[in-house]
Structure formats: structure tokens, C-alpha cells
Amino acid sequence: MKTSRRPIKKSISPQSGGPTHRRKTDLDHQLVGDACKEAISFVVHSPNEKQIYQKMKEVFQYHQELVYSPDRSTDVLIVLPRFLDVKGLANQDFLLMFDDETSSKLLEKWDTVLKPKVIQLAKSLITTTDLRHLLKSAEKRTENDIETNWDNYMSSLLLLLHLLPPPAGGKRTKISASDAVGRLVHFHKSFCSIEDHLDRSHGRQPYLHAVGRRRSKIDNYYIVVDKRLVPCQATSGLCAFDELFKAHFVFNLTYDDTLVNFYTFVQTTIYNIDVGKTREAPSMIELRTKRLN
Known part of the structure; x- marks a missing residue:
């Protein structure tokens, strides 16, 4: 398998916070x-x-x-x-950069506080086939374990992505939230060649590689970094995403341009990292202050 050097990506606008902001640590x-x-x-x-x-x-x-x-x-x-x-070395480094309280924010808040609100808000979006599947899975009301459904945790996270779709900007054509899902998580069917997938990847920012028989039955999650697989400790979509988010900070990686609104919202609203130091789009502020609170 050939490897490629990761290009140094610049953030969309100057800011003093986020995953590429170097932290001061005082460790013995x-x-x-x-x-x-x-x-x-x-x-x-x-x-x-x-x-x-x-x-x-x-x-x-x-x-x-x-x-x-x-x-x-x-x-x-x-x-x-x-x-x-x-497994777990990236999680350990994130804890050394921050603390237990910050590290546990997503897992503590999502299921009981944020997930029900995200599901309710997603019901007001223009209905598409993808959105209907995500809503059914997030609410655990799918009649059959069909191959296109993620588990309820991953489905609810992808609903948040639909609420914070990719921004328009630069020379690139804006893509839909459904298309941006592939920048966040890729499903890989068991027994298919992972090497072939990695060889075809084109230097995107870190994303989850979910391996299993079907999307709702994932056996292993990996974080793809520089065409290499960093194994996750997680067995659920929520915990795997928690590790993916932290990997940006541990490996000094910018957010994917199409996911910058989504990731920045998770960073400031859920983990409470660099609040006031990181540029936030109006849609993110509105979602946090007027709709989720």
C-alpha cells in the first residue's frame, strides 16, 4: 500500500481556538x-x-x-x-491535553440531553429518503434491520450534520449534508479489502471507517489518518465519533471544510472547548441559543 504525506491545511479564517491551537500542558x-x-x-x-x-x-x-x-x-x-x-492511546493524549470533565462531555450529554432535541428539530427539515432512514434509526423504530441503517447513536449524530450542513464558500460547489456523510463515516463490509479503500482515498481529513456485516452491526471502528487505520476502543457509533473528534486535537488536524460547522458546533457547544475563541457561523449560534436550549 502506498502512503502519501498529509498536506498542511489552512483554516478558513484566522482563529485562536480549535484543534490546531497548541495547548499549554504542565505534566510531571x-x-x-x-x-x-x-x-x-x-x-x-x-x-x-x-x-x-x-x-x-x-x-x-x-x-x-x-x-x-x-x-x-x-x-x-x-x-x-x-x-x-x-487502542485508546489517542484518548489518553486528549486527557493529558484537557481533563476528565472535558473528555466525557459528549458521552454524558448526548443520550439524555441533546439527542432527543436533535431528533425533534430534524423532523422540521425537508424530508428526503436519507433523512427518513436516519430518523427511524435514531428513534429505534425501524421494523427491519435493513442494510442502509446506522445504529441509533450514529444516526442521531448524522441528523445533527443535516441541521448544520456544509457551508458554501471558496471555489468549491456546495455539497449536501447527505453527500458530506461520507466525509465523516465510511461503511466497509466485512471481508472486503480495506487496503483497496485506503489506496483510493485522496488525502481527506480524518474520518471513521466502520467495518461490519451491515451499518447497524459494526464490528470494528477505525480512524483513517494519512491512509492508516487507528483502531477505536469503541463498539458504538457515539463512542467512535468521540474518538474521531479527539483525534483532531491529538494529531493537530484541521476539520474537513465540509464539516467545519458540524465539528465546530460539537467543539464549542458539547465539549465547551475554546468558546469565544473559535469562529462560529450564525447558524451554529442560532441552533445552540434558540433551538437546543
Whole structure:
């Protein structure tokens, strides 16, 4: 499989917040110099996941230097390849960047607070076949487990994408929310070649790769970064998306242009990250202040 270097993408407008804003961290026991090199060598070769987690904490600052270096940001999965086979390392880094309270926001708020409101608001949108399927799945009222339906969590997240569709701008033709879904999550049927899919990908920003017998029965989720698969701990669509969102911060990656309204809303409204520092479209502010509250 051929790999390509990730292009350095610029944000749509200057801002001081978001996933590419470098965080100040004050962590103890950060390794430098030869001690850091030894720890990285240990991480690369060790079969002990518990020790890998500990050593990755101790080289967190080095990882940050790597992803924020213009010349080396694309090397992170080469230098620290255990992101590709040890689940949860990106989650750990996000916790080191923020805290437990911030990290748990989506999983705490979505099911009981936001999901019912999103479903209700989505019912006022112009009905399409895709939207009808998502509403049925989100409300768990599908009669048959048909192949086109995601689980209720992923379906409700995709309803939020329909409420915050891709922005128009630049030289690109605006695409629909249904078309933008493929920039967020891609379904891959079990036993089909993942390598073929990765070879055909064209440098898009991170997205979920959901592998299973059908969309409602996903066996494994992965985050695609630089044509490589970072395995998720998650078994549900909501938890997998939680990991995908955090990966932007951990790997210093901008949001996909077509999903910038959706991701920025999740960032500021759900995780409460960089509120007031990140540019928000009027539609996002209206949805938060007038319709979801």
C-alpha cells in the first residue's frame, strides 16, 4: 500500500481556538534526550500494553513537538506506530491535553440531553429518503434491520450534520449534508479489502471507517489518518465519533471544510472547548441559543 504525506491545511479564517491551537500542558515526569529515545524504542517493541500506556504518557511532550513541527507532523504514526495497534492511546493524549470533565462531555450529554432535541428539530427539515432512514434509526423504530441503517447513536449524530450542513464558500460547489456523510463515516463490509479503500482515498481529513456485516452491526471502528487505520476502543457509533473528534486535537488536524460547522458546533457547544475563541457561523449560534436550549 502506498502512503502519501498529509498536506498542511489552512483554516478558513484566522482563529485562536480549535484543534490546531497548541495547548499549554504542565505534566510531571516528561522524558527528554536519550531517556526519551529509550522510552520510544521500548514503546515500539514492547508487548505489554500497560507499560506502553505509561511510557506514552512520559513522551507526551515529545509527541506534541512532533505533531506541531511543520517538517515532521506527518511522521507521527511512523515514529510512534503503536497508535496503529494499541487502542485508546489517542484518548489518553486528549486527557493529558484537557481533563476528565472535558473528555466525557459528549458521552454524558448526548443520550439524555441533546439527542432527543436533535431528533425533534430534524423532523422540521425537508424530508428526503436519507433523512427518513436516519430518523427511524435514531428513534429505534425501524421494523427491519435493513442494510442502509446506522445504529441509533450514529444516526442521531448524522441528523445533527443535516441541521448544520456544509457551508458554501471558496471555489468549491456546495455539497449536501447527505453527500458530506461520507466525509465523516465510511461503511466497509466485512471481508472486503480495506487496503483497496485506503489506496483510493485522496488525502481527506480524518474520518471513521466502520467495518461490519451491515451499518447497524459494526464490528470494528477505525480512524483513517494519512491512509492508516487507528483502531477505536469503541463498539458504538457515539463512542467512535468521540474518538474521531479527539483525534483532531491529538494529531493537530484541521476539520474537513465540509464539516467545519458540524465539528465546530460539537467543539464549542458539547465539549465547551475554546468558546469565544473559535469562529462560529450564525447558524451554529442560532441552533445552540434558540433551538437546543
